[in-house]
Amino acid sequence: MGPGTRISGGKQPNDRLASWFERTGWSKGEFARQVNRRARRLGALHVSTDTSRVRRWLDGEQPRDPIPRIISELFSEHFGCVVAVEDLGFKEPGALFTGSGVDLPWAPESVVDLLGEFSRSDLMLGRRGFLGASLALSAGPALVEPMQRWLAPVPVPPLPPRGPQARGRxxxxxxxxxxxxxRLFRxxxxxxxxxxxxxxVVGQLQEVTDLLQDAYPEPVRDxxxxLTAELALLAGWMSxxxxMQPGAQKYFVLALHAAKEAGDRPLGANVLGVMSRQMIHLDRPSDALELIHLAQYGSRDSAGPRTQAMLYAVEGRAHAGLGQADKCRRALSVAEQLHADAPEGDEPDWIRYFGEAEFSSEVGHAYRDLAYRGAGPAERARxxxxxxxxxxxGTAEYRRSLALSRVGLAAVYVLEREAEPACEAASGALxxxxxxxSERLSSRLRRTAKSAVDLFGELPPVRRLADRLLGELPEAAFPSP
Known part of the structure; x- marks a missing residue:
């Protein structure tokens, strides 16, 4: 039978699957046993495969989710390379990795399933060129409108028992x-x-998500x-x-869903604040503003003053990205008052970083962004x-924030046409x-150094900085995470 010959039912033989299967050396029975074992390990107890089912797959039948992903994992591990679902001649069930995937069902079982699948696939397939290229960022209404459902009241029953250990492990x-x-990861x-x-962090998230398959009393469940929301947020932040911007956005969205299941509005607002930062980084300040307003509205009666101060500071950054100087200053003024009123040690660990140093850095970067757009003097950012x-x-804990603040200061000096202070600040960051x-730090350093070279030409301190950057931080030197 040739590759184009149709068989009964209008299907064609799956030559791609057959090629990979033949190279394993497994019998159809061994292949079925491998699939069943992996399915049990993942909690998919409904999967029960036999040799006749394997034969039908080879004949062109499309297996149901999660079998295509299970086979993808099995072959990837066996051959030591990525064997994607589409490489096996299957359609991607649920289109988890096609498009952006931010418009997800607001239901507990969906959150658990999607977090488990995405984190597991990230661990196995999260290499530059596969997972990163298989996702796409959402922006504009396609991003903002699904996030607005965070506020919709949805009655959420406890997760039902889903396996033999349903009493909770x-x-x-x-x-x-x-x-x-x-806290240690953070x-x-x-x-x-x-x-x-x-x-x-992704590995820990995958394990914690697996624990959510069991039933727990409501306080433990929440x-x-x-905890799942915090891990997903941290995985997204690290991405x-x-x-890894599309993957980061996916984790942020899943973190928001998990925070909703926990009934934690301030944590959900924090997730939206981080999503706003990402949109500012990607030069989409309008989207950032929509997200931050949603966060402020949704947490207005529940977030503490430090969390609210952070949200208003990010709002100031978004207005700065739009060149809206008056609105930026008003938002930063509100943030300053809230931050001054914030008691020490009285809010969750995830907002602890937003102390006086981080607040000052946000204010400085906002005024720097206004200066970039000709909407204010660079001097105000200094x-x-x-x-x-x-x-x-004064602390070793916030090393990355120190480096980013030094880069921001170097950019201000470049705007003020002060070559030596700019090079000194950039060298401190380097x-x-x-x-x-941190690729974020590396790319900002390269961009600031390029601005200095473009402006100051061959001045000795600028040339020394450029040479150091090329030697110590070449663009190709940042390996895939």
Whole structure:
């Protein structure tokens, strides 16, 4: 039978699957057993495959989800390379990796399933050229409108038992240990950037999501969903930091869904604040503004003053990106008052980073962005950024924030046409870049150095900075996370 010959039912033999299958050396029975074992491990207890079913797949039948992904994982592990679902001649079930995938069902089982699938696929297939290229960013109404459903009241029943261990495998002591692990991951990220620990966070997220397959009392369930939201947010933030923007957005959206399941409005607002930062980074300030207004409205009665201060500071950044000087200043003024009123140690760990140094850095970057757009003097950005650098230098915990503040200050000096201070600030950031695995930091350093070269030409300090950058931080030197 030739490759184009149709068989009964109008299907064609799946030659792609047959090619990969023959290279394994497995019998049809062994292939079926491998699929069943992997399905049980994933909690897909309804999957029961036999030799006749394998034969039908080879004859062209499209298996149901999650079997195509299970086969993809099996072959990828067996051959030591990525064997994608489409490489096997299957259609992607649910189109998880096609398009942006941000308009998701607001239901607990969907959140658990999608988080499990996405984190598992990221661990196995998250290599530049596959997972990154298979996702696309959402923007404009396609992003904002689905996020507005975060506020919609949806009655959420407890997750039903979904397996033989439905009594719940997690005790309170273990839950506390996991919460402490998230705090440790967050600290590592601030010190070392997103590149070194990202896969560890994704792996922990995958394990915690698996625990959500069980049934728990409501207080434990809510804490576990909150923990899941924090891990998904951190995985997204680390992905954003290393330049994996579509994957980062996917994690942010899933984190927002998990925060909703936990009933934690302030955490959900924080997720939207991070999504706004990403849109500012991608030069989409209008989208950032829509998201931050949604965060402010949704958490107006529940977020503490430090969280609200952060949201208003990000709003100021979004207005600055639009060149709206008056609105930017008003938002920063509100943020300053809220931040001054914030008590120490009285809010969640995820907002602890937003102290005086981080607030000063946000203010300085907002005024720098206004200066970029000709909507204000660069001089106004200098003092808050210098203050941020001084404060960050007093602690080893916020190494990446120190480096980014130095780069921001260097950009201000370039705008003010002060070559030597610009090179000194950029060199200080470069000294930290080798200790911080952050493509965000690296790209900002390169961009600032290029601006200095374009403006100042062959001045000796500028030339020395450019040579150092080329030697210590070449563009090709940042490996795939």
């Amino acid at each position: 997690l005790g309170l002591g273990e839950l506390e240990q996991l919460e402490e692990t998230v 600290s590592w990220d601030m010190q070392c950037g997103g590149g070194l620990r990202r896969k560890a 804490r576990l969903f909150r 954003y930091d290393v330049g 003092e808050p950024l210098e203050k941020a650098v001084r404060l960050f230098e 000294a930290l870049a080798g200790k911080v695995r």
